[in-house]
Amino acid sequence: xxxxxxxxxxxxxxxxLFGHYxxxxxxxxxxxxxxTAEMHRFLVEQxxxxxxxxxxxxxxxxxxxxxxxxxxxxxxxxxxGMNAGSTAAACLGVLITMVGIMLPSTTLxxxxxxxxxxxxxxxxxxxxxxxxxxxxxxLLVSTGLILGGANHRLATDWPIWTLSVVAGLIIWRTRIHLxxxxxxxxxxGWYQIV
Amino acid sequence: MPDPSTAxxxxxxxxxxRPDSLRDLFFSFTWLALQGFGGVLAVIQREMVERKRWLTxxxxxxxxxxxxxxxxxxxxNLSLMVGGRYFGLxxxxxxxxxxxxxxxxxVLILGVLYTHYGHYPQLAGALRGMxxxxxxxxxxxxxxxxxALVKHPLPLWLTLAMAALGVLMVAVLRWPLPWILLGLGGxxxxxxxxxxxx
Numbered sequence: 001x002x003x004x005x006x007x008x009x010x011x012x013x014x015x016x017l018f019g020h021y022x023x024x025x026x027x028x029x030x031x032x033x034x035x036t037a038e039m040h041r042f043l044v045e046q047x048x049x050x051x052x053x054x055x056x057x058x059x060x061x062x063x064x065x066x067x068x069x070x071x072x073x074x075x076x077x078x079x080x081g082m083n084a085g086s087t088a089a090a091c092l093g094v095l096i097t098m099v100g101i102m103l104p105s106t107t108l109x110x111x112x113x114x115x116x117x118x119x120x121x122x123x124x125x126x127x128x129x130x131x132x133x134x135x136x137x138x139l140l141v142s143t144g145l146i147l148g149g150a151n152h153r154l155a156t157d158w159p160i161w162t163l164s165v166v167a168g169l170i171i172w173r174t175r176i177h178l179x180x181x182x183x184x185x186x187x188x189g190w191y192q193i194v
Numbered sequence: 195m196p197d198p199s200t201a202x203x204x205x206x207x208x209x210x211x212r213p214d215s216l217r218d219l220f221f222s223f224t225w226l227a228l229q230g231f232g233g234v235l236a237v238i239q240r241e242m243v244e245r246k247r248w249l250t251x252x253x254x255x256x257x258x259x260x261x262x263x264x265x266x267x268x269x270x271n272l273s274l275m276v277g278g279r280y281f282g283l284x285x286x287x288x289x290x291x292x293x294x295x296x297x298x299x300x301v302l303i304l305g306v307l308y309t310h311y312g313h314y315p316q317l318a319g320a321l322r323g324m325x326x327x328x329x330x331x332x333x334x335x336x337x338x339x340x341x342a343l344v345k346h347p348l349p350l351w352l353t354l355a356m357a358a359l360g361v362l363m364v365a366v367l368r369w370p371l372p373w374i375l376l377g378l379g380g381x382x383x384x385x386x387x388x389x390x391x392x
Contacts (some may be wrong), residue, residue, distance in 0.1 A: 011281075021352070023386045025266065025355050026265055027265065028265045028266055028267070029263065029264070029265050029371065029372065029375075031266070031267045031268055032266070032267055032311070034371065036332075037246040040227075044197055045307065047252075050306065050336040052286050056303075057308060058305070059374075060278065060321070061304050061305055061308055062232060062301055063233065063325060064321040064324060064325065065231070065297065065304050066227060066229065066230050066231050066300060067230055067234065067293070067294070067295055067296070067297020067298070067299055067300065067301060068226070068227065068233070068234050068267050068269050068270055068297065069210075069233045069234075069267065069295065070229070070266075070267040070270060071294070071297055071298055071301040074298055074301060074302065075301060075302070075305045078302055090328065094298075094302070095372055098294075099264070099297070100256070100289075102270070102294075103253045104265070105264065105265040105266025105267075105270075105271070106266055106270065106271070106274055106286075106290065108262040108265060108266075109260075109261070109265070109266055109271045109274055109275070110275075110278055110283070110286050112260065112264055112273050113257075113260055113264075113274065113275040113278055113279075114258060114278060116270060117276060117278075117388050118278060121287065123387065123391075123392060124387065126386075126390055127383050127384075127390055128254060128259070128349060128383050129256035129257075130253075130261065130346060130386050130390075131261050131382035131383030131384070131385065131387065132256075132259035132262070132263070132379050132382055132383065133255045133256070133342070133346060133353065133375070134320045134342060134346075134353040134354070134356035134357040134360065134380070134382055135259075135356065135357070135374070135375065135378055135379045135382060136255055136258050136262060136327075136339070137260065137337075137339050137340045137343065137357040137360070138336070138356070138358070138359070138360025138361045138364060138378075139360065139364060140235070140239070140332060140333070140335050140339065140359045141333050141336035141337065141357070141361050141365070142334075142336075142337075142360070142361050142364035142365035143200075143332050143333075143334065144331070144332035144333025145329075145333060145336070145361070145365040146195040146331065146364075146365055147325065147328065147329035148326060148329030148330060148333065149262050149365075149376030149390050151233035154337060156347035160326045161324065161326075163326045163327060163330070164326045164327070164329045164330040164333075166325070166330070167327040167329075167331060167332060167334075167336040168249050168329075168330030168331065168333050168337075169328030169330075171236070171330065171331050171335070171338075172338055173335035176227055178236065178237055178331060179229055179241065181331070182231045182324050182327050182328070183326035184323075184324050184327070185320075185323035185324045185325075185326055185328075186320040186321075186324050187246060187320075187323070188323045189318075189319035189321065189322045189323025189324065190316045190317075190319050190320040191316075191319070192274065192315070194319075194322065194323050194369065194371050
């Protein structure tokens with residue numbers, strides 16, 4: 001199957017891609033997903049290295065797949081490489097985008113965490129970690145609400161909302177294994193019940 | 195593994211369960227990541243706090259604050275921090291590799307499959323159903339962690355009011371996150387700082 005785009009990427013282009021992801025990594029407070037608007041501008045609008053459909057599918061597949069959502073970056077790198085014509089280029093794309101998006105943020109986080117751990121008795125460090133706790137709770141609840149509220153029409157979307165709420169209640173009140181609930185969600189979706 | 199219900203009250207914090215090797219870290223985070231359909235957020239609290247008990251509810255909230263405020267994916271940052279705490283840089287890398295290696299292979303395989311089978315409505319439906327369950331799981335994780343606010347230095351009514359205000363700002367008003375972290379987060383840190391003993 002031919003890729004939807006046929007690109008010729010020079011080593012300067014690959015370097016440009018790498019540099020851009022290094023930069024995005026530093027901006028990715030709240031996760032790589034918060035920089036998707038900028039990725040879209042760079043990959044789809046400015047350079048035309050990905051089609052709109054490839055961009056959307058990369059995010060949707062990584063969201064559904066097991067593992068951290070940041071792996072949508074790997075799929076974008078893969079698709080850029082496939083557009084450049086080969087599986088080898090696709091592997092290079094994965095390597096470049098993933099190392100780019102991970103290296104700066106993990107280095108910074110590791111150093112900050114080690115510093116914080118060594119100085120964990122400092123009043124300021126304790127105040128920071130404990131003072132943020134209510135916001136952490138708020139962010140988790142909000143993420144669930146935003147993801148669950150992505151479907152907007154009450155008349156047709158109430159079954160899927162019900163599924164989200166019931167799943168949330170079960171997780172909150174029981175210790176059932178999460179995979180059972182996910183499997184139930186998949187079955188209900190497969191038969192178009194939600 | 196020590197049973198907390200029978201442990202003496204004077205038990206030291208290092209009696210808490212911990213990863214026993216780099217291999218344990220790697221496979222624990224691989225298993226954790228592989229359960230995380232629709233994101234690892236809902237799974238990481240369940241595994242770290244409720245099953246493995248490497249972190250208490252309070253420690254999880256504190257570490258999560260750092261993981262959240264630093265750039266990079268939260269769950270990846272948290273795995274780095276947990277690994278780094280027990281085995282230094284090697285531990286951080288083992289946890290990071292566990293979190294990313296197997297899921298990376300799976301997501302690429304799914305990407306290739308999707309280009310062939312993506313047009314089946316059943317498949318799209320199954321993905322939609324799993325995403326809905328995952329949204330509920332994440333919200334429930336937040337509600338569960340709110341129980342740890344009881345032990346917070348600030349009064350419960352204030353921390354709960356701040357959490358509710360945060361949900362309003364993030365989920366309803368959709369304000370940019372950096373401002374919320376600076377504003378509401380700054381307020382939380384400042385009031386906590388004044389309340390803590392020197």
